[in-house]
Amino acid sequence: DWLFTTPLLLLDIGLLAGASNRDIGALVGLDAFMIVTGLGATLMKVEIARFTFWTISTIAMIFLLYYLVAVFGQVVADADEETVSTFNAPRNIILVTWIIYPVAWLVGTEGLNLVSLYGETLIFMVLDLVAKIGFG
DSSP states (O other): OHHHHHHHHHHHHHHHHTOOHHHHHHHHHHHHHHHHHHHHHHHOOSHHHHHHHHHHHHHHHHHHHHHIIIIIHHHHTTSOHHHHHHHHHHHHHHHHHHHHHHHHHHHSTTTTOOSOHHHHHHHHHHHHIIIIITTO
């Protein structure tokens, strides 16, 4: 579902910021790349391939979050105070929660297996609730 829900979140925040279609498209494309490489990390059977895909996905996420702050932040800076405040709240939810996702994968069953499947499922469930419902 992340391939459908996260682009919608980014589209929504991009429209709120008043970002161009090009900037929104670039961010959504980077998001799709991040998700697909993250899926690759989960599906790989060879450990080095799993962690390579995880690293690529995490680097893509860092670029995505930077783009969200730098580009969209610059666009919304010219808006009125209420719009800036409305933009900052969901942007900050994205920044905080999305940073936790690769950490959760890393400590979970596909990564270093430091957390049980039940613990991993709980982490992702809470993250999804906060990231998606909290955003809304």
